[in-house]
Amino acid sequence: MGRWEPNARGRLERAALDLYLERGFEQTTVAEIAGRAGLTERTFFRYFADKREVLFWGSAALQEHLVDAVAGAPDCLAPIDVIAGAVEVAGERMQERREGARRRQAVIVANAELRERELIKLANLSAALAGALRERGVDDPAASLAAEAGIAVFKIAFQRWIDDDDRDLTSLIRESFGDLKAVTAGT
Template identity: 70%
Template sequence: MSRWEPNARGRLEQAAMELYGERGYEQTTVTEIAARAGLTERTFFRHYADKREVLFAGSASLQGLLVDTLTGAPATASPIDAVATALDAAAAVFDERREQSRRRQKVISANAELRERELIKLASLAAALAESLRARGVAEPAASLAAEAGIAVFKVAFERWIAGADDRAMGAYVHESLDELKVVTAGGRA
């Protein structure tokens, strides 16, 4: 029996990302991830349901952050401004993980199954934001429209941020994308 070692989850994530980058997602096994991390398969499955979840394990935390921040937005904020407040909070967290986000997205982009999973996770985020907006008294379809638009802004901003060669914070991309959305919805031109 091996001795307990700290940060098993972090080591498994690092090992998985290294192997996905070296060999590809489909060619990497749970056994290889656990071995690279110096842990057992059993330990892997204590932390993750499968090798996909290494890439999506932060989804619940992200959803919690978005919902909590939206809930705490000023009562006078419009639905889209409340969503923007939540996106700002998420962007600040992502700024600490830019290189990791780039590596993760590269793995996801190379695999159809993972791209589908990513879309499902984004849809779940939109549903959670819409529910939070409804709890704030926003009627339908405004709650769903604001939530879906917010997730679209997040997705576009995230893609631009990881592709960006500059050091700008993700929040700058979020605000630019929100401004573009406002131009589009106002019928103006960029």
């Protein structure tokens, strides 16, 4: 190993994504990821429990930001508007990571196990949002419906964002929530 360089987590993440895209997720080993990053396997396991976690390690932080945004929303807002605001906050945080998001999504789409893990992550986000709405006094089924709708909107806006170079994620989220409201209003 060479001299110490900063940002081991970022280097491991870049190396893993490069290898996953070059060779495939299943064919890539932790040793290869660490080697490409100029680090040891032991260092890899300081940051990630396994090679899947390279793709999902930010889920807890995303969930925390979403829940905090719901908790901090004005009391006068309808549940769907609280969720829309929270999802927009998440979109703002992700805006600078478009290329990484594209690469990550390409790896996930190519692997059934990773697609399943992504769906579990989204279900957990929805459950956390519904729980945050319940903390605000929103009863079910309204809390669950608003949370599920918010995650559906996020998924659609996110896919549009990684497919489109010209639009920012926050505006796509707003537009998609507008589309949802139009669909549910019957217009």
